[in-house]
Amino acid sequence: MTGTPHLQDLAVKYGVLDALATELGGLAKQLESDLTELKQGVHNAAEGWAGDAYDAFQRKSREWDNHTSAIHQALLSITQKVHQAGGDYRGGDKKAASFFE
Secondary structure, three states, X not given: OOOOOOHHHHOOOHHHHHHHHHHHHHHHHHHHHHHHHHHHHHHHHXXXXXXXXXXXXXXXXXHHHHHHHHHHHHHXXXXXXXXXXXXXXXXXXXXXXXXOO
C-alpha cells in the first residue's frame, strides 16, 4: 500500500485476525518440520567427520539451533499475540456496542 491509507484499509475484521493466527500457527509448524528435516540431513552428511572440522561443525550447529529456535519461538509468540488481539478486539467492540444499547 502506498500513499495515504483510507479508512477501509484500517478496518479490523474478526475472521481476518483468526485466520491470520491460524496461518501463522501453520507456518510455525511447517518451519519446525522443515528445520528438523534440514538438521537431520546435515547431521547425516557429517556423521563420518572427525577432528577439528567436526568440532567446528558442532559449534556452528549449536549456534544454528539457537538461532532457529529463537525464530520459531518468535513466530509462536506472534501467533499467540495475534490470536489474543482478536479476542481483545472482539471484547472491546462488544463493550463499545453496549454503550449504544
